Amino acid sequence: MTDSPIRVLLVDDHTMLRAGFRTILDTQPDIEVVGEAATGAEGVQLARSLRPDVITMDVQMPDMDGLEATRQIVADGELASAVAIVTTFDRDEYLFEALDAGASGFLLKNAGPEELIAAVRALASGDGMLAPEVTRRVLTRFRTPAAPLPSAPDAADRTAYSREDPVRSTRSRPLGGTNILSEPLTERESEVLALMADARSNAEIAGALFIGEATVKTHVSRILQKIGARDRVQAVVLAHRHGLA
Structure with a gap:
């Protein structure tokens, strides 16, 4: 900001x-x-x-x-x-x-x-x-990759995720038009993504993997770039939809 x-x-x-x-x-x-x-x-x-x-x-x-x-x-x-x-x-x-x-x-x-x-x-x-x-x-x-979306009537709510730098170049892409994995995830990035998909905060991910929060933030930013997600919510949705988590 x-x-x-x-x-x-x-x-x-x-x-x-x-x-x-x-x-x-x-x-x-x-x-x-x-x-x-x-x-x-x-x-x-x-x-x-x-x-x-x-x-x-x-x-x-x-x-x-x-x-x-x-x-x-x-x-x-x-x-x-x-x-x-x-x-x-x-x-x-x-x-x-x-x-x-x-x-x-x-x-x-x-x-x-x-x-x-x-x-x-x-x-x-x-x-x-x-x-x-x-x-x-x-x-x-989204654990079922091919699950069809319902047509629409009403919903809403909240869960805040820790703050990462936005990936401006991908922020405007809707889910359907996102390219998955511009390059393969490393083993550590896959571990971080799995914990993100379990709704873990950066602090919880750091504790689970015995690494620093700054390192987690770096991994999350790289994951967003590789998946082509504009934010953490979209990254988790895409990961489940495409079997990455």
Whole structure:
């Protein structure tokens, strides 16, 4: 992160909810809400004109839903915005559709203010964020490589992963268009990936492998580059989908 504040775009068709999010985020000196949109289509338009660092995206909206809006934003090679889906309903269909569309975070609207702030900071630093209650469902789902994605209705939540440098060149790629393994993983990288896939933090990985956290961070960055993942969440999903973990 730089000294510049994290630029956030709020996309939700409920005016009061956007006002609440703005109030929460505006209390933080390192976060600036730069725009609001009431539909998915308006969100895509503002993303292209404002170029925010992070976008909070509702799912059910008029004109264009948040999943399609996320797909268009992530697929736009000129944008580096990270999208956090924020919805009311904890449903697997929305969770997996959002991950496949390229969302880097998933949060429920009943999450506390500190969770919203943490999610914005995590996504701005290049990390993914999933709720603890959905992490195991994600891992279980993608242990079957060819599992078809459900079509969509609603889901959301969070689990913060430790902060790694973002891989800017791959951050905008949706899951379906990612190239797997630009070069083979080393034995140590395979061990680190297996522990990442078990939702271990950097500190836990370091303890399990008897190495330093700085070394773990280096391995994680290399894994993201080799897998072609924009963040840790996508790396784990891809690893399970393609039998790497």
